[in-house]
Amino acid sequence: MKKIAQFFLKPTVPVVTINGQITEKSVIELEKNLKDIRVSTAKALAVVVNSPGGSPTQSKKMVDLIHNFAHDNHLTVYTFAEDLAASAGFQVLISGDKVFADQQSTLGSIGSITNFMNVKELILNQGIEIRSVTTNPASVTNQSMFKDVPEELRHVYENMLQSQHKKFIDLVEEQRGSKIKVPKEKRGSLLYNGDVFNGKQALEYGLIDSIGRVQDVMKEEFPKADVVFPQKPSISGKFMEYAKLYNLFQTIYQK
Template sequence: MLKQAAPSRPAAASSVPAPAGRYEQVLEQFAHDYLRDRRSERRWKTFFRLIWVTLVLLLLWSMFASRHHGAATTGPHTALVEVRGEIAPDTEASAELINAALKAAFEDQGSQAVVLRINSPGGSPVQAGIVNDEIKRLKTLHNKKVYAVVEEICASGAYYIAAGADEIYVDKASVVGSIGVLMDGFGFTEVMKKIGVERRLMTAGENKGMLDPFSPVSPKQQAFAQAMLDQIHQQFIKVVREGRGERLKETPEMFSGLFWNGEQAVQLGLADGTGNLDYVAREVVKAEEVVDYTPRDNVAERIAKRFGAAMGEGAVKAMKSVATIR
């Protein structure tokens, strides 16, 4: 009897090598990705190289421009030096920068006189005193006059500087004066008592913790500080009296720290008249052309300072990104 053969079972899947075409596709994709990453890396490198070259060129240009700022001119002119903002070290109104500008302005043979255009609430008496001394020295050395032109405000240390000028011109609404000295701070002793905080201050030298805001005020130390302020105040007053001479119409309030508008300042002899820079250059100096000797950041320097730090951080992040892609 014939038996029908059982149908054969499908063979189990075996590890048969993939077709050659599959390998080619994988290799092609790998090569494509690799080349794409390499191109991306080259583009980033080229980009940052261009950025750094641009920054270097900007810095070189800014140095060249700053070096030739206020360079000697062929004709007679009025030399301008700006005094703006707080008078303090490492500011645009530091004695170092102002004196450098004054020296360049005086030494230029074309400058007929120097104008200090002032818009400052004051600042360090030391910095102001250094500038005042330099004005006196340069006036004697070069036999040129100095005029101060006040815009919005010329107070405290700014007036200390202005007092060295031969004449002071203001706007009728300018703020002028504040001939005084201050030292300010805070005291927290009562607050500490209320919240139960104890101050533990150790010093070597009984006055080393003088004017510590977390310790009670010592009458002896307070008197010492007041004497020091009074002495600096007298130095300030002496400079003003020497600079203004008989034009000064002293009142009991003149050296009290009060300030006045420009019209009142003229009446008190703190200023000589009203007028702006153009007026002084045209009518007083008789040299209408104005050349600015003030050292300042130009556009390239500002771009370099603001852009440089950001680009440095961006470069690090971008290189890290490229490294991750690779």
């Protein structure tokens, strides 16, 4: 049926978008959008990223979903940064076979960060005392905004962040290492220090392949294809599609 549809129906380039903070909900939405794609006419997959980052675990799930979908359907993945593709969003961006950004896109933030809120003085000024009992004062689950961060707990967080940072660097090297135009000995201080870059800088460093926007690039690569966002076909829409194929078969058979 797929080969028949490719012969009779107009080819398409489906587009999925990743917007905002990357969370478990984002992964569920991406999975749904991928399932809604009509793979029978797809010539490639375009992924548009506009995200400041989020969970590295969920971004890895996103990358796996995209890669598995593309592999199963023999599609090349084109990724595009819009306004922002930073941190976990950048991880998704560089997973594409061909990576694009706008000249003014903000990219990178190859680093890890965690924040603490401390309202200890505010609580003390109100005459409130917080007491807690724990078997492990150094546990990350024991951190509270009502007290200072213990030195030993700070070391735990630092080690966790260093581990995450190394995994991020390893991922960039795996996806872009051969294309990066910065000498290896300079990458740590120039690329892997948490800085962000615009699209032009990212291209100069080899973090992306080219400057371009999804509509322009896809129309140039696949001039006969429609660039579409996935929409779940209605029952009537599916019926009309099968009816169209049936009528074509009837016409061919009668000839």
